[in-house]
Amino acid sequence: MSTSVDVKTLLIDGQEVSARSGQTILEVAKENDIYIPTLCHLDGLSDVGACRLCVVEIKGNNKLFPACVTSVFEGMEVTTVTERLQKHRLTILEMLFAERNHICSVCVANGHCELQTLGQEQGLTHVRLPYRNPELPVDASHERFTLDHNRCIMCTRCVRVCAEIEGAHVWDVMGRGIDSMIISDLHEEWGKSSCTRCGKCVQVCPTGALFDKSKIGSDHPKYPDFLPNLNLMREAQ
Amino acid sequence: MSQTITIDPVTRLEGHGKITIHLNDQGEVENANFHVTQVRGFEKFSEGRPFYEMPSLMARICGICPVSHLIASAKACEAIMSVRIPHTAAQLRRMLNLAQMVQSHALSFFYLSSPDLLLGMESDPQTRHIFGVVGAKPELGRAGIALRRFGQHIIELLGNKRIHPGWVVPGGVTEPLASAKRDEILGMIPEAYANIELALRWYKQIAETFAPEIEVFANFASLYMGLINEDESIEFTDGALRLMGARGEIVADGITAAQFPEVIGEAVEPYSYTKFAYYKPLGYPDGSYRVGPLARLNIAKSMGTPMADGELSLFKQISDDGPVQSSFYYHYARLIDILHGIEKIEMILSDPLILDKHVRATAGVNRLEGAGQAEAPRGTLHHHYKVDENGLITWANLVIATGQNNNAMNKGVLQAAKHYVKDGKFTEGILNRVEAVVRTFDPCLSCSTHAFGQMPLAISLVSAEGEVVDRVVR
Amino acid sequence: MIVMDDTSCMVNVARFFIEFCMTESCGKCIPCRAGTAQMHTLLTRICAGHGTMDDLDLLVELCATVKETSLCGLGQTAPNPVLSTLKYFKHEYIDHIVHKRCPAGVCNMEAPVAAESPVEVLA
Structure with missing residues (x-):
């Protein structure tokens, strides 16, 4: 692991969390005990984003994003539970x-x-x-x-x-x-x-x-x- | 003008069936049929499934006697695996089967038939049900409910589930008996004895008042078949089949599950989805036979348990020569079965090896065909499978108890209808007697859905031209 | 934009496009793989005159899920023909469902539907 860690801060369901650059929304959510339903994802395997159950909303974008393959960015605001989702x-x-x-x-x-x-x-x-x-x-x-x-x-x-x-x-x-x-x-x-x-x-x-x-x-x-x-x-x- | 009386559905049965009574121009009963109106398709849709899945699949045929299907199916699978299961597993399964027999008989006798016996065949249909029994004779109703719970609770303790326990698997059972569970079952036994003794005493008091029914409730000569041990004592789980003739002579003996298809054939009648089993050497319908409690007691020389043996000798006195013929005595035989079941469960629990941990044999496919048989509460049950090299089912056939009693039920319905329906006239009480004939057999109409309480009963009088002449709805 | 005249049945056109997407779907993500197949079943049902108004609601829901959650452009755009025919030619769907009639005379209303399982009710 490199010595300089690029830290990102973001909001998941209103909770302020910090993450390393390159981490996925799902990884960060898991670290912070925020539950996102998944089916094709498994810790220890590469992610394919196939089941689409982990889709989340990101503020400022009308599209839905699969949490398992979407990387975090600074200032990101993620919502994991909405009626639409x-x-x-x-x-x-x-x-x-x-x-x-x-x-x-x-x-x-x-x-x-x-x-x-x-x-x-x-x-x-x-x-x-x-x-x-x-x-x-x-x-x-x-x-x-x-x-x-x-x-x-x-x-x-x-x-x-x-x-x-x-x-x-x-x-x-x-x-x-x-x-x-x-x-x-x-x-x-x-x-x-x-x-x-x-x-x-x-x-x-x-x-x-x-x-x-x-x-x-x-x-x-x-x-x-x-x-x-x-x-x-x-x-x- | 010839007419047809239809009883649809027949009430207080496990599953859906209907009865039609055909009257000729003089209003006399010409013919009567008991129809099973559902097709299930289990034999077809199990094709392609792994054989080791069969017990749990087949158990879904019925919610009342899943254990019989589990055991017959597991035995057929063990024939495919060519294994003998460990002693303890065999004993545990035997106990499970007996527990189910107790609960199913309790359901049949107390819930389904005792309303007729206690309140009378002519009583008000609005109250002729288990709650009516509880109201009129609370101790009897309570005994029935308690006996059913006794059986169900043992099944739950052993199999972790009251209905469709997954515990019985090809090769034995999945987990051994814990000593705490053994003690719990032993603790329930004294109460069960008290309840069945109460029921037997009561039955003996009322049996005589049903002399007219005994005379015409499927009272005729037939063959009888059931499982029996080598010492000629009654058996529910292992042993081999014996076929007894109308005069008590042994027609065939030692029929194993593998030999069953050579000896027993199945005929098809256009009016029912249930097949009609018959003894092949005598052909159909002459080779028709009866199975279930009455047949088992006719065949067995002993029950192998002291109290039930006492009752068996009383039962044998009913008929001076040969087997007991009237199907009304299925009720009595059922109570003796329950008594035997409780005694036998107590005996099995005292087996020094009952807590042994070796309860499952494992093996792959070692034979491409296998058959298994067991006694369901209502009679002999036979499962027969063929598999491919990988153990996937290519063919399956089940011969269920109700199919083996089918001809006797039809004959019994006709006998009762001929006796009771006169000049084309019938009352609700008369039709209830016709239904009660079927109830004595406790048929399970290959169905697992059950109506609670009383199902609507519609009786139509249909002319030969198909016109509905009269209709009574309750 | 595709120009068609009144000899084209809009439901059948939607079915045609969905059939294309269904066979072109790679099968990786669930909404596109199973969703297009489900939409195809429903549209085939409607074309055969066996559809219900509930099927139409279901179709709309499927469109939304397939469009918004599919992994790639194929799935994300697959429902478009259904959505635009529903937007501009809903009456044709209703004709098929309620009046068992195909206004363009394209659909064979007698065609049997395999996916429908008959439920037998004991009288």
Whole structure:
């Protein structure tokens, strides 16, 4: 870290906070215990700004900005909770629930699902959008883990953790738009892919799309907290 | 002019069904059918799902007997895995199944049927429900509610959830029994004994007054089927199936889940979404049989528990030769089942290995096909799956108890209707008796939605031309 | 600015543009990926004569979320054809929904809609 630190001061939800230059709004908010809902962001992975749940308002600009990829500047005034933002967040969650087949009651991640938690937290009581009910496969070819595309929200955390942390880059995205899907290698069965069986992707998956076969029926909490620690230890080396 | 009487929906049943009674030109009952009017599609939409997810998926078929589906499904999965589950897991599951049997029987006997038995078949439909029972005989109503809670609470203690517990998994159960929970269950047992004894005493007092109903409530010769242990004692969770003939002769014995499809066939009738199971060597409909409490008690030589054994010998005295025939005795058999359940739960809890920590076996796909069977409260339940190499379901078939009792229910409805409906005339009390025949079987109409209290009942008299001649609504 | 005469159905035009955006969406951000697909479903429903006035409200909400929260220009501009046809030709939408009629004679009102799930009520 450089010795001279460029400090920025800004307002988040009326609270005066200071930040280092180059930090994102989300990072600064977290440091100051200001909650911004996120789904694709995970501490320890690069940010892609894909879920759009962390959008915030910045004074002087009518556009909305994703907090996870927007850098702070001096004198910035950020608002994280407004009626407009809440409405968009709810609609985005609705879109996710209607996109594939999310059936919490029989899902292995029930009670430990970030999508479910966000729905509850944001007050999503029902989905008005027509359910798309796509017919999607389940890849159970792996010895230890299963990928259920029905529960995938395309956050690409698995893709990033596999490429950035494990260095294997087994996961990637195939297709485009509503038809895009997570694939292993060049669309091989997971069990036949170059997977190193480290299980990081399972731990970072926010829903029950990636799960441990032996956890069926039991509680299946995910432990993505290993990431920042792992990164810290690697930096120290 | 020929007419059709429709009872839709049939009340105080688990699920939706209707009864049609067809009258000929002379106003005599020509035919009667019990229809199950819903299609669920579980066998179809489970295709493509991992087999280890099946117990929790299949449990959603029913909110009353999810445990039976959990157990039959888990056993089918274990056949696919080719594993034997640890002793403690088997005992814990047995206890869970018995607890569910107690609560479901309590629901059937006290909530659904005791209004007819206590208040009378002809009583005012406005008060003919569990609250009417509580008003007229509070101790009986309380006993029923307490027994249901007893069963439900054990399920909750074991499975952490009263309905659809995720605790039963392929290979065993997810967590062992804690000693505090064991002690809590043991503490509930004395009260349960007192309640079931009260109910049995009361039943014996009133049973004689129902002699006319006993005579025509599905009172005919049939085959009986149920699970039995090697020592010929009653079994709900393991063991093998026995098929008994109308004179008490053993028709088939030792039928395992894997053999079930060879022995039992399923016929389809156009008027119902439920299939009609039959014993293949005798064909359909001659091979129709009954399952459930009555069938189980007819088949078993003993209950394996002292107090229930005493009751079983009294039960066996009802019929001088061979099995007890009238479905009215399902009620009595149900109470004996409850007594047995409480005794057996107490026995299981004294097993020195019951707190053992080894409760789950793990394995992958070692066979591409598997079947499992268990006794649901209302009769034998059979799950049969086929999977691909990765363990994804490619085919599933479920044979539920209600399908196996289907022919007997239809015959019973016809028998009662023929006896009671004369000259095309009927009263609400008569139709209630026709419904009560179905209630004795406690069918679960493959449905998990239940109306609270009394559902509206509409009876229409329809002429042969389809014209509604008369209509009674309550 | 696009010039069209009265033989073009405005709802169908909006549907056409949304279909284009839906297939062109890369799928990275949720509002564009799922939002355009949802808008397409709703517009197809309306074109087939199965739409409701609630669908119209939903469509407006979707437009706002997709426009304001999408990651790139494709998503941010995708709802524009819907918004401008709604602004200038709302009566055509209402004709489709309320009167089950396509003023330009373009939409086939008999077309079945797959996305609609029939709800059977037990009598």
